[in-house]
Amino acid sequence: MATKVIMPKQGLQMTEGTIISWLVKEGGKAVKDEPLFEMETDKLTITMDAPESGTLLKIVRGEGETVPITETIAIVGEPGEDISKLLDAAPHQEKAQQPVVQEMAAEVKTPPAERTAGGRVFISPRAKALAQEKSVDYAGIAGSGTDGMIVEKDVRACLKSGAKATPLAKKVAAINDVALEDVKGTGAHQKIVRADILGAMTARKKDARGETLVPFAGMRKVIAGRMVESLHTAAQTTHQISVDMTEAGQIREAYKKAGKKVSYNDIIAHVVCRALRDYPMMNAELAEEGIRIKDYVNLGIAVALDNGLIVPVINDADLMSVEEIGMVTKELAEKAKAGKLKPDEYKGGTFTISNLGMFGLDSFVAIINRPESGILAVGKITQTPVATDSNEVVIRPMMVLTLTYDHRVVDGAPAAQFLARVKQYLEQPYLLF
Amino acid sequence: MAIKTYAMAIKDVLAEEMRRDKNVFVMGEDIAEQGGIFGCTRGLLAEFGPERVRNTPISENAFVGTGVGAACAGLRPVVELMYMDFAYLAMDQLLNQAAKIRYMFGGKAKVPLVIRGQQGIGRGNAGQHSQSVESLFMHIPGMKVACPSTPADAAGLLRTAIRDDNPVMFFEHKALYATKGEVPDDTEFMVPFGKANIVKAGTDVTIVCSLLYVNRTMEAVGELESEGISCEVIDPRTLVPLDMDTIVASVKKTGRLVTVHEAHRTMGFGTEIAASVTEQAFSYLDAPPERLGAKMCTLPFNLGLENAVVPQKDEIKAAVKRTLYR
Numbered sequence: 001m002a003t004k005v006i007m008p009k010q011g012l013q014m015t016e017g018t019i020i021s022w023l024v025k026e027g028g029k030a031v032k033d034e035p036l037f038e039m040e041t042d043k044l045t046i047t048m049d050a051p052e053s054g055t056l057l058k059i060v061r062g063e064g065e066t067v068p069i070t071e072t073i074a075i076v077g078e079p080g081e082d083i084s085k086l087l088d089a090a091p092h093q094e095k096a097q098q099p100v101v102q103e104m105a106a107e108v109k110t111p112p113a114e115r116t117a118g119g120r121v122f123i124s125p126r127a128k129a130l131a132q133e134k135s136v137d138y139a140g141i142a143g144s145g146t147d148g149m150i151v152e153k154d155v156r157a158c159l160k161s162g163a164k165a166t167p168l169a170k171k172v173a174a175i176n177d178v179a180l181e182d183v184k185g186t187g188a189h190q191k192i193v194r195a196d197i198l199g200a201m202t203a204r205k206k207d208a209r210g211e212t213l214v215p216f217a218g219m220r221k222v223i224a225g226r227m228v229e230s231l232h233t234a235a236q237t238t239h240q241i242s243v244d245m246t247e248a249g250q251i252r253e254a255y256k257k258a259g260k261k262v263s264y265n266d267i268i269a270h271v272v273c274r275a276l277r278d279y280p281m282m283n284a285e286l287a288e289e290g291i292r293i294k295d296y297v298n299l300g301i302a303v304a305l306d307n308g309l310i311v312p313v314i315n316d317a318d319l320m321s322v323e324e325i326g327m328v329t330k331e332l333a334e335k336a337k338a339g340k341l342k343p344d345e346y347k348g349g350t351f352t353i354s355n356l357g358m359f360g361l362d363s364f365v366a367i368i369n370r371p372e373s374g375i376l377a378v379g380k381i382t383q384t385p386v387a388t389d390s391n392e393v394v395i396r397p398m399m400v401l402t403l404t405y406d407h408r409v410v411d412g413a414p415a416a417q418f419l420a421r422v423k424q425y426l427e428q429p430y431l432l433f
Numbered sequence: 434m435a436i437k438t439y440a441m442a443i444k445d446v447l448a449e450e451m452r453r454d455k456n457v458f459v460m461g462e463d464i465a466e467q468g469g470i471f472g473c474t475r476g477l478l479a480e481f482g483p484e485r486v487r488n489t490p491i492s493e494n495a496f497v498g499t500g501v502g503a504a505c506a507g508l509r510p511v512v513e514l515m516y517m518d519f520a521y522l523a524m525d526q527l528l529n530q531a532a533k534i535r536y537m538f539g540g541k542a543k544v545p546l547v548i549r550g551q552q553g554i555g556r557g558n559a560g561q562h563s564q565s566v567e568s569l570f571m572h573i574p575g576m577k578v579a580c581p582s583t584p585a586d587a588a589g590l591l592r593t594a595i596r597d598d599n600p601v602m603f604f605e606h607k608a609l610y611a612t613k614g615e616v617p618d619d620t621e622f623m624v625p626f627g628k629a630n631i632v633k634a635g636t637d638v639t640i641v642c643s644l645l646y647v648n649r650t651m652e653a654v655g656e657l658e659s660e661g662i663s664c665e666v667i668d669p670r671t672l673v674p675l676d677m678d679t680i681v682a683s684v685k686k687t688g689r690l691v692t693v694h695e696a697h698r699t700m701g702f703g704t705e706i707a708a709s710v711t712e713q714a715f716s717y718l719d720a721p722p723e724r725l726g727a728k729m730c731t732l733p734f735n736l737g738l739e740n741a742v743v744p745q746k747d748e749i750k751a752a753v754k755r756t757l758y759r
Contacts, residue, residue, distance in 0.1 A: 153758070
């Protein structure tokens with residue numbers, strides 16, 4: 001005896017399911033508890049087994065159709081059996097097959113039958129292009145234009161009615177805020193399935209991830225040009241040295257007690273000026289006519305800006321007290337950040353200090369700020385275990401200085417001596433007096 | 434920027450261009466002492482003298498012809514027609530001579546001539562003084578056609594017209610002369626020919642209109658917007674050259690076109706635009722283009738009847754709704 005295959009209820013909330021594909025063709029063999037069809041519910045895609053063995057006499061609901069639970073979707077039985085009674089049991093199903101047309105028909109001004117008299121469907125060029133783009137079969141759409149012509153809004157309404165998506169796809173789309181009308185269906189009869197929604201979401205993410213174009217102009221371009229020019233021109237070499245900052249810390253404390261604020265930076269700047277006077281070759285410029293050694297120190301202090309960097313210059317820094325250096329540095333840095341530096345406040349430097357210790361760098365290598373011949377890169381001060389001369393291990397505030405110098409102007413030994421002198425002054429500041 | 438009337442904007446550009454280039458001069462009926470019947474040349478006589486601000490007899494064919502000759506000889510005449518309707522008297526000089534000379538002499542002669550004057554409804558001037566004739570001049574090659582709808586466009590287009598080496602028909606509108614708007618002070622301010630102005634951006638329908646009908650269309654658009662219909666309003670500003678690119682791009686977006694002008698509907702410039710849009714954007718159209726223009730009826734003397742002949746606000750609204758099937 002023939003048996004109805006019904007849309008099974010898979011879970012408490014399920015009210016309808018969509019048939020994705022029939023795994024057995026009409027007239028083929030269905031075997032009990034073996035796969036018969038694939039379906040999609042509002043939660044999952046599953047393969048359903050045949051309830052009985054026999055011949056698949058009739059597929060009542062085709063691929064892509066969404067069917068309420070318990071309705072007949074197929075009939076299994078012996079070949080030649082009369083199944084008309086089983087089919088009659090669900091006469092309303094045939095009508096429900098085209099929910100779109102039913103829904104739209106209520107709004108139609110002119111009945112579609114009249115419009116399509118002669119077999120021709122009237123549709124505006126714009127509506128036709130849209131229907132083709134979205135793979136909508138417009139023949140079934142009722143038109144609201146002149147004489148029942150299908151116009152853009154009719155196609156859009158059809159897309160919106162969402163009859164062409166599986167329940168799971170609809171749900172996933174709703175959760176992820178994907179507009180169904182923007183998704184192309186790849187399921188049976190162009191029905192939108194879950195994979196299409198996921199595809200649309202991936203595409204959306206890709207769109208959102210794009211690239212940003214920052215104009216290569218202004219300060220960025222100037223910096224780029226100067227850095228490349230420096231690396232191409234100077235024979236840049238680096239030396240590194242560790243400095244015990246205990247004494248420098250003492251100086252700071254002493255100033256603090258006296259109610260004055262002096263930073264490590266100011267102390268380093270002051271010390272570097274003195275060391276430059278001791279080793280003037282580090283305070284030189286290679287010009288066309290020769291090496292120009294300067295007996296004044298115009299000290300550049302690199303300042304990071306939101307969109308680049310600039311090096312304001314403390315003129316005659318070697319003549320200043322550490323307090324003065326501190327005040328001028330602060331003033332210039334503020335001006336730099338506000339973009340108010342005048343040209344003579346960032347030109348004419350003879351040596352530069354760059355400090356990135358505040359970003360936690362132990363040490364780093366800087367590029368020479370041409371036409372200068374040296375730049376000192378200052379790392380952070382770290383409490384470090386150090387072995388003393390008496391072989392004791394003590395904790396000391398250590399800092400690494402990295403000197404980049406132009407080997408065309410200065411050789412390795414004098415550069416090393418200069419760096420050692422900076423270290424010496426920082427560790428034994430009384431030598432300054 | 435200064436706030437000026439449409440008439441003042443024209444007068445100022447004439448004066449500025451005459452100061453800039455001694456070859457620029459004006460000529461027309463009652464333009465010297467009287468300053469033109471709408472005041473567009475007022476004060477020019479005092480500054481530039483009778484050689485460059487010339488009154489003419491009532492003889493359009495003669496003085497337009499004089500302008501064509503002067504232009505060929507190297508001057509840059511700006512000839513005022515008291516009513517653009519009177520251009521009919523000078524059609525041979527305009528369309529057989531001015532429009533063709535450059536072509537027929539293989540480019541060896543040029544005709545930097547501007548014919549300017551007012552037209553249109555608004556004063557009950559009746560059939561021979563209220564027409565809109567701009568479309569006539571689109572049909573014959575060799576003539577440029579400008580139609581400013583604002584004081585700024587009047588200034589910018591007139592300066593471009595005077596500096597153009599080809600004849601330009603410059604259509605002003607009598608009902609716009611008193612309208613006010615901001616005009617740049619820059620004496621080099623020019624509005625390029627062939628560049629439409631998107632008066633208002635929108636998404637549902639493209640409305641192309643010019644001259645007085647930019648204002649009238651905007652009144653209808655205000656009401657349409659409150660009904661949820663988003664209109665894109667485009668003023669081509671020059672009909673020759675015509676900026677079809679802007680119009681077609683707009684129709685591709687909206688899918689609907691309505692053209693509105695005061696010129697008669699039959700063979701009005703809206704017809705040309707509708708045809709071009711159909712050619713260039715057929716598959717983007719959701720409805721047949723709608724054309725609005727004056728009915729095929731001589732403009733009446735009675736003001737109420739005059740208004741009944743030209744497109745009404747409600748007609749514009751209805752046409753827009755027809756394209757949207759609403």
